[in-house]
Amino acid sequence: MGYIDLFWESFLPFFIAFDVIGLLPIYLSLTATMERNELRRVSAIAVCATFGICLFFGLCGQFLMSKLGITLPDFQIAGGLLLIALSIMDSQASEKTRRRPDSYVQLAVVPITMPLLVGPAVLTTLLLSLNTAGAVITSLALILNLGIVFLTFHYATLIASWIGQAGAKGIGKFFSILLCAIGVMFIRKGLVAIITALP
DSSP states (O other): OOHHHHHHHHHHHHHHHHOHHHHHHHHHHHTTTOOHHHHHHHHHHHHHHHHHHHHHHHHHHHHHHHHHTOOHHHHHHHHHHHHHHHHHHHHHOSOOOOOOOSSHHHHIIIIIIIIIISOHHHHHHHHHHHHHTOHHHHHHHHHHHHHHHHHHHHTHHHHHHHHHHHHHHHHHHHHHHHHHHHHHHHHHHHHHHHHHHOO
């Protein structure tokens, strides 16, 4: 598989797992009373915090897998099952509600960074991508996705006026279906690898 194919195989699952368009109604609701300079700081802090958490988890996750003796096919199957479960729960959820924090810094970290941006789907995708695409391609795919997240949040009001709240929710539901399909793909690859390795 070429580098371009590996990049898209890493980039698209991240894009779907972040589901930034689906998060727009929540983001706009949480930041409704904030001024423009605060909104910019929220976007920047959320993106930087997301990158830091992913970097830390990527390093520790690889270490834990090696120490626990977990193979890539094991993690692919487990991760695929998790992504399917998350996509089903997300598609059935009517609304995601969070308590409004007191400051923009707290808001950027909780709940925007965690759990809205850095959820189990993103962390699972991160570890799987590190094992299949490598650190360089995964880092590039993650950084580009975080750039999309920043721009989407930065122009959230404008984007929301274009697609509307119903459109944002519809895109979020569609991404849930794609996330489920990616989970099935991970399980298939894991099972194929295990069967191939059998004597």
